[in-house]
Amino acid sequence: MPKLPVLSGAEVVKALEQFGFELVRHRGSHAILRKGGTGAVVPMHREVKLGTLNGILRQAQISADDFLKALD
Numbered sequence: 001m002p003k004l005p006v007l008s009g010a011e012v013v014k015a016l017e018q019f020g021f022e023l024v025r026h027r028g029s030h031a032i033l034r035k036g037g038t039g040a041v042v043p044m045h046r047e048v049k050l051g052t053l054n055g056i057l058r059q060a061q062i063s064a065d066d067f068l069k070a071l072d
Contacts, residue, residue: 002064002065002068004050004053004054004064004067004068005071006047006048006050007047007048007053007071008044008045008046008047008048009031009042009043009044009045009046009048010044011071012042012048012053012056013031013033013042013044015067015070015071016033016040016042016056016060016062017033018070019035019060019062019066019070020035021033021034021035021040021060022034022035024039026044029043029044029045030042030043030044031044033060035060038059038060038061039059039060040056040059040060041056041059042056
């Protein structure tokens, strides 16, 4: 598994939007994105912890390799 970079919540949302996810709502410090029946909750922090990022990718059913390609 490749090493994931430290990203902000906004950067994670931007990358997920490249996979077809749409922002459903943003309430408080969390953004909820959805693509069909798959959803992901992203904390809008300056730095999203790596364990949290792995959980977001699991929710979104995206591999770390694909996610890293979307960042480039």
